[in-house]
Amino acid sequence: MPVSELARNYGVSLNEFADEVMALLARLDAGAEPARLATRRREVCAAVSAAMTFALDGSNLTPEERASLDPLLRDVLMPFWNKHCSPDTDAATYITERSTYYLSNRVPGSQVKTAVSIVSTLLDVLALPEERKTEVARLLSPSFAHRMVTDLYRINDMRRRFGVQLSLLAMLTALMQVTLSSDAILRVLRLS
Numbered sequence: 001m002p003v004s005e006l007a008r009n010y011g012v013s014l015n016e017f018a019d020e021v022m023a024l025l026a027r028l029d030a031g032a033e034p035a036r037l038a039t040r041r042r043e044v045c046a047a048v049s050a051a052m053t054f055a056l057d058g059s060n061l062t063p064e065e066r067a068s069l070d071p072l073l074r075d076v077l078m079p080f081w082n083k084h085c086s087p088d089t090d091a092a093t094y095i096t097e098r099s100t101y102y103l104s105n106r107v108p109g110s111q112v113k114t115a116v117s118i119v120s121t122l123l124d125v126l127a128l129p130e131e132r133k134t135e136v137a138r139l140l141s142p143s144f145a146h147r148m149v150t151d152l153y154r155i156n157d158m159r160r161r162f163g164v165q166l167s168l169l170a171m172l173t174a175l176m177q178v179t180l181s182s183d184a185i186l187r188v189l190r191l192s
Contacts, residue, residue: 004072006158010052010151011076017147018048018084021140028136029128038086040126045085046095047122049077050102051144054114055151060159111152115145 021044029040052073056066074092081091102121107113119140123133 007069007072008076011073011080014048014052014077015080015084017143018045018080021048021143022084024139025126025136028132029126036126041084042086042091042094043098043122043125045081045091046098047102047118047144049095049099050118051115051148052151053099054103054106054111054118055148055155058109058111058152059155061155065159111148112145115148116141119144 022041025040025044026037029036056069061069074096078092081095085091085095102118103114105114105117105121107117116137119137122140123136128136
């Protein structure tokens, strides 16, 4: 799988996850004012971005591979962020910067504890009533934890199975200016 396709698939799945979180919060807070809805969308996107960042940071990707993947992910996520997360033109910048706030209480090496921290921070920011926080945390914390554990596993599995740097795959794909499957690229590498 070319790194651009990996980024696209991962970005699309993150967008779907953000939509699911927004839909859950909309069901639980149905009477929210429009300003509250806008804040909720923006903050959910920042929390999901924080979960993505934590999974990528914990993965076995080299700094070079991460540097190749980050701009591709940003290209996939930016249209979603601008359309669904915030009407502002600088939504991507806000979300990227805000995701660091959600990671301020991360627990290195623990996706589960970090997920609970991200959800707790999100619920504090959204200022949900205390009686709703417990219910929402019970629903969202496992979802975020599962997402982060699964992302970490998939990223590490992809890297282990292909055994080459993603940046090398991206470079070869760009040089050939064709979307090739990873098998074709690996065959080219073995021939040289």
